[in-house]
Amino acid sequence: MSDVNHPTSAGPRLVSPLSATLGFSQIIDDIAATAAERERANRLPHEEISRLKALGFGALRLPVDAGGSGATLSGLFVVARDLAAADSNIAHAFRNHLWQVEAALRRREHPFHARVLELAGQKKTIGLSFVDSDVTAAGARPTTVLSRLEWDASRDVYVGSGDKVYATGNLYNDAFIGLAVESRAGRTVQYVLERGPGVSDDDDWQGFGQRLTGSGTARFRDVTVPAAQLYPTDPPKSDEAAPWGFTFHQVYLTNCIAGIVRRVALDAVDALRARGRNFYHGQAAHPADEPALQSLLGRIRAYAASVEAIADRSVGALQRAWETHGTRDEYEATLAATLAAAEAKVVIDDLAPQIASWLIDLGSGSVVSRIGALDRHWRNIKVIASHNPRLYKERLLGQNLLTGQLPPTGAFF
Incomplete structure (x- = not known):
């Protein structure tokens, strides 16, 4: 059987089939190709974000007749992870807007939220001026x-x-x-x-x-x-409503880290292929044939796949919570989503920096140049992970198992 139309690797790909279907392949490829240059020059991605807006990234969740793509919540996270793999800065910059759209979709009959959806349908994005950090x-x-x-x-x-x-x-x-x-x-x-x-x-x-x-x-x-x-202002929630209204924020950030980890795996392949010299005490003339380096590449691939899998688990739980909105199952589903988001964060915040460090081990001196800007992966992971530190998530998860302690309900958890 010919292998011409059958890929020999089922490893990570930068762009998912969904992003390709929705017309984001080219912009994601372009953003990925210029990410290191932006990092070196400290160039703000105004042009790239404008292109994404024009393509409707900020309106993915809106119905087609309202100027959107009609994507599911899970679908939004698929495209956002592709974008984070290309450049996590750009994916992160959309988070507050995407949350406002998500909140508005649940209350679209309210004039304030209807205005938010109208702006989103016009390919505009909305930021926050709610509170300071006091x-x-x-x-x-x-x-x-x-x-x-x-x-x-x-x-x-x-x-x-x-x-x-x-x-x-x-x-x-x-x-x-x-x-x-x-x-x-x-x-x-x-x-x-x-x-x-x-x-x-x-x-x-x-x-x-x-x-x-x-x-x-x-x-x-x-x-x-x-x-x-x-x-x-919005009317107060009923006593029966699920009180955990900010899980989206945490899942989105964890999803961004999963995107960075995918990029680490892709960069690891390129780094090993590009290495021209092996250490004299290695077992192969070329680094790509070195068993120890092949094993490390395999470890990066496996851990990266595991990170994406647990991120998918939290996204799936959030999707199920969305589907129960306004029903008697909403409380349990929303609680489950909040706990799943905490579990994902604890694991991914631990693994992702290690995976980024393995990339340097794999490339050795060949990848430490500032030109490649590969150090950005570790730095970006740690800064995203610093939002609502995992230490508090770990304790809550332990308390929940021991005593049934419920998660905090505020936005800062």
């Missing part, structure tokens, strides 16, 4: 960024100012949402602020990884919000 172990004390919106009768608009730290992706977003008290009636409202004068576009992020996510400070100075862009 949260301590003694208790949560979050404050709204535009805490008060003052009415300016001469311009028929509300005006506000404020700063948001850790504003991941806001450099690239077209609009921002948040909560504020409006001065005329003194009521708390939700607002949609579209990018315009007074919205900063500077980058002060100093992280050693995920350098191009725009995760620094977003500054809003005398920004204007038309009255039509103020909306009533």
